[in-house]
C-alpha cells in the first residue's frame with residue numbers, strides 16, 4: 001500500500017468515527033423519547049428546547065442533572081409532570097435528557 005493510500009484510509013476512518021461518536025441511544029430509550037418527550041422536544045412547541053439544540057440546552061444543563069430530573073417529574077412551566085412518560089425511572093430521565101441535549 002502506498003503512503004498516500006494509508007493516509008487516505010486513516011482520514012476516512014477518522015471521519016467515520018467522528019460521525020458515529022454522538023450519544024448512541026439504545027432502542028428502548030428511543031422508544032420512550034418517541035412516545036413522550038418527542039411530542040414537544042422534537043418540534044420545540046411551547047418553547048420546549050429541541051432535541052439536538054445545544055444552545056437551547058446549554059444553560060439548562062448548567063443547573064445539574066438532579067434539578068433537571070426534578071423539573072421533569074414535578075412539571076416545569078409548560079411541561080406537564082413526568083413529561084408524559086408514566087413508566088420512566090430517574091435513570092431514564094437522565095438518559096433522555098442526555099440524548100435530547102446533544
Ligand code: HEC
Pocket residue numbers: 033036037038039040041045046047048049060063067068069071072076077078079080082083084085088093096097
Ligand atoms: C407537553 C410538552 C412536553 C413534553 C411531552 C415533554 N416536555 Fe420537557 N419541556 C417542555 C417545555 C415547554 C419546556 C420548557 C419549559 C420552560 O422553560 O418554559 C421543557 C423543558 C424541559 C427540560 C428543562 C427543564 C429546565 O429546568 O430547564 C427538561 C430537562 C425536559 N423538558 C425534559 C423532558 C423529558 C425527559 C421528557 C420526556 C420524558 C419531556 N421533557 C417531555 C415540554 C414538554
